[in-house]
Amino acid sequence: MSRLQLDNINVSFGDSHIVRNVTLELQQGEIGCLLGPSGCGKTTLLRSIAGFQTLQQGAIHIDDSLVASAHLNVAPELRGVGMVFQDFALFPHLNVADNISFGMRKATSRERKARVEELLNRIGLPGYQHRFPHELSGGQQQRIALARALAPRPRLLLLDEPFSSLDAELRERLAVEVRELLKNEDITALLVTHDQQEAFAMADKAGVMYQGELLQWDTPYQLYHQPKHQLVADFIGHGVLLQGVVNHDASLTSPLGQLSHPSLLTIEAGTQVSFLVRPDDIVPDATSRLRATIKARGFRGAHNLYTVELPGGIKLLTLSPSHEQFQVGANIGLRPELDHLVIFAANLCELPGFYDQAPTVQPLPSVLPKAQTA
């Protein structure tokens, strides 16, 4: 239970620079999630926090103690860090109680018994003390593995894709349960996952790594709505980046029409930009002059996620309540409803996003459907 602080850390294997200048912070009791494509350095970062990987540069503090730098590498067992891995193998020959209390080396048998009982209650498996791992389901085994990591009350818990061997439904449920458990125990935790839904369900802070760099470290809400980098916008959610050109009059000419926002005056006219459009930024509207053809439909329970194509061949995604059905091939009206304008320079560089007020949208004559323009 404590604060985690990484300052500008760098990890290399020979000539390969795997983790580059990563800085992040977790306050006491916060849960952080690292997302990113395979091979971007997430596990290496976690291993360096645990003490299994030395740093070439930078510093790691847990609470106020320096545990790693280019000149220091405090042994893993002295860092007070618990870990849960994807292959969370429980000891098959030990029962649940002995598995959970395995790391409580200094505790008396009475303390172990009480802690095992407390944790089994917390993870919803009271009375399971004498079961053996082979008598448990995958989800139950994963809960026990988590209880085992929590039993010695680590200062910090690291979880590396802990749910990836479980099916999607169980994963989602466990993510919520585990968040509750970590919050009840007031544990600071850092989780690596491939699954954005899992990250959003669990995290107070989340970040996207790409080729060893942490592109953004923020709340899940900000990562989704206010990405600071095109790659984050691309990686998180079902965003589409549309191209536009900035005009003199604080507007942007785009495939959705003319987008106006006062802050566009700060960008030179003629600048080519990309701007982010999420599925919930585009609403089906029969009366709209912006027309599109439905190309695909994905059922998402309460919603359908439609892939739609604008007259110029540009594809977008739009969400619609699942009781409102459109057939593939249908021509529908779309109304842009952007809450803010997230824009990037066309060469991948960041530009300031304009989050303070929604842009207004004026459909262009060119987006009028043929039937109406004729």
Ligand SMILES: Nc1ncnc2c1ncn2[C@@H]1O[C@H](COP(=O)(O)OP(=O)(O)OP(=O)(O)O)[C@@H](O)[C@H]1O
């Ligand atoms: N001990 C090592 N020696 C040399 N290279 C390594 C070592 N460990 C990892 N790497 C390399 O570092 C890079 C990052 O690996 P890492 O496991 O940190 O990625 P990851 O983001 O966790 O990937 P995944 O999501 O697939 O688990 C990979 O290219 C990997 O091959």
